[in-house]
Amino acid sequence: MDKMVIEGGFPLVGEVSIGGSKNASLPIIVSSIMFDEFDSEIDNVPGLEDIKTIKKLLTSLGAEIKESDEPDKLVINTSGINNYDAPYDLVKTMRASVLVLGPLVAKYKKARVSLPGGCAIGARPIDFHLNALRSLGAVVEVDHGYVEVHADKLKGAVINFPIPTVTGTENIIMAATLAEGTTIIKNAAMEPEVDDMIFALNNGGADIKRVEQSIIVVNGVKKLRRLCHRVLPDRIEAGTFMTASAITKGDIVLKNINVQHLKAIIDKLSEAGAKIIINSSSQLRVKGSKAIKSVDISTAPYPNFPTDMQAQMMALMTLSGGLCVVTENVFENRFMHVAELIRLGANIKVRNNFAIVKGVQKLSGAEVMATDLRASASLILAGLASSDGLTTVSRIYHLDRGYEKMEEKLSNLGAIISRVKENDIPVVDEPDFNGSACSKSA
Ligand code: EPZ
Numbered sequence: 318m319d320k321m322v323i324e325g326g327f328p329l330v331g332e333v334s335i336g337g338s339k340n341a342s343l344p345i346i347v348s349s350i351m352f353d354e355f356d357s358e359i360d361n362v363p364g365l366e367d368i369k370t371i372k373k374l375l376t377s378l379g380a381e382i383k384e385s386d387e388p389d390k391l392v393i394n395t396s397g398i399n400n401y402d403a404p405y406d407l408v409k410t411m412r413a414s415v416l417v418l419g420p421l422v423a424k425y426k427k428a429r430v431s432l433p434g435g436c437a438i439g440a441r442p443i444d445f446h447l448n449a450l451r452s453l454g455a456v457v458e459v460d461h462g463y464v465e466v467h468a469d470k471l472k473g474a475v476i477n478f479p480i481p482t483v484t485g486t487e488n489i490i491m492a493a494t495l496a497e498g499t500t501i502i503k504n505a506a507m508e509p510e511v512d513d514m515i516f517a518l519n520n521g522g523a524d525i526k527r528v529e530q531s532i533i534v535v536n537g538v539k540k541l542r543r544l545c546h547r548v549l550p551d552r553i554e555a556g557t558f559m560t561a562s563a564i565t566k567g568d569i570v571l572k573n574i575n576v577q578h579l580k581a582i583i584d585k586l587s588e589a590g591a592k593i594i595i596n597s598s599s600q601l602r603v604k605g606s607k608a609i610k611s612v613d614i615s616t617a618p619y620p621n622f623p624t625d626m627q628a629q630m631m632a633l634m635t636l637s638g639g640l641c642v643v644t645e646n647v648f649e650n651r652f653m654h655v656a657e658l659i660r661l662g663a664n665i666k667v668r669n670n671f672a673i674v675k676g677v678q679k680l681s682g683a684e685v686m687a688t689d690l691r692a693s694a695s696l697i698l699a700g701l702a703s704s705d706g707l708t709t710v711s712r713i714y715h716l717d718r719g720y721e722k723m724e725e726k727l728s729n730l731g732a733i734i735s736r737v738k739e740n741d742i743p744v745v746d747e748p749d750f751n752g753s754a755c756s757k758s759a
Contacts (some may be wrong), residue, residue, distance in 0.1 A: 322735050324734075329561055330568045331569060335572065337548035340483070343416060345546055345548060346368070346375070347420055357392070358391070360546070363721045380393055404431060407431075415446065422455055431462060446485045452476055487506075501533075516546070550573055553626060555582075556623070557720070562603040563603060564633045569730060573599060581619075611674075613643070628654045629694050631643050631665070636702060654696060661682070680699055687710055
């Protein structure tokens, strides 16, 4: 296992190009299951561990991942799919594997997918996904840790999610795409990644409309044509590099982004004192301020401040000039980074779903351990701002799930950071939220 070694205290300066969105790539890649007449071509796919996992899963179902002429282009042929079973060892490493449920049931009227189990950041059940499939007429049984779904046919229905669920919305959109009749999804997730998937499916012959902010209408079609799409930029990778500039008092230009998806992050970083100059719809510049202001952070579904940026913003707040409250409203256990930030000298107290962060003068390098994807990013940011001593972040396989060439991009901005082999200390999978080992799940 690798770890990252950082000598902090240097402002990051320069330009960085942001990759394609992990959380848009995953549903769009699995939607290729519904397009079996032609090769599916998906561009701007980031080179991440999670992408490798979903490719492995599709191959295990019988799909063929073809060679492509560009590194970020994925070509998939799904005409050979003859297996409808997503096994535990794959699903437990990446919960988003449950996204195969919708397209498999839509196309083949059956699927058997392992329950993903709990995770470092919360129990993360999929009951909303399963109840919605039942509303479409599917028979859903849960037995021996697996979800078995089959349906003679899927018929449109009205789905009303109790709370917005991103992959739940995506799963049901895919299931409804080939169903008979119209499906109305209420309290649908509003994340841009959902709309990117809708755009891709509609270009391939589907009939899906977001008629109101949180209402999506799907008119089932008999057949789809061809999936050919370029994935939108990753707003969380963008937010992470914006925060890197703020925490190191740097000056970074971000390219290949979608500024309109970053409003909540731009507003919050500006409130904290960063100077943000928008050069165009796909480029902005972030200049860190000498004094970081304390700002309260409260996560909520899009378009509000994203839970996937909570850990990164908390790192920034550890060096702010006062006291702030970070409230995590989406997941029940997304403060695993707090104990590690405290090891770097931060002053944070957690009470239920909120953390009280009292800014300190400086952070000092230490050995810390990544526990989940965004926690690993938070620790890297804190290490970059630690002005004395080296910071080593272990278990960075978490980081590799959602960030491509992170150390390369940071080094190009002036960071002193390198990836080294973890010394061979045997590592036992840390227990997850409900006790089963899921050291790599997010
Ligand atoms: C997606 O996860 C993202 N993953 C997550 O990003 C992100 O943090 C999350 O949405 C929230 O924005 C992908 O898109 C692959 P939810 P998802 O269903 O869909 C509860 C990252 O760092 N819930 O929107 O799994 C759930 O427990 C990852 O890139 C149920 O109770 O999240 C949570 O409290 C981490 N029952 C809330 O809803 C269900 O059936 C929102 O979860 C489904 C969800």
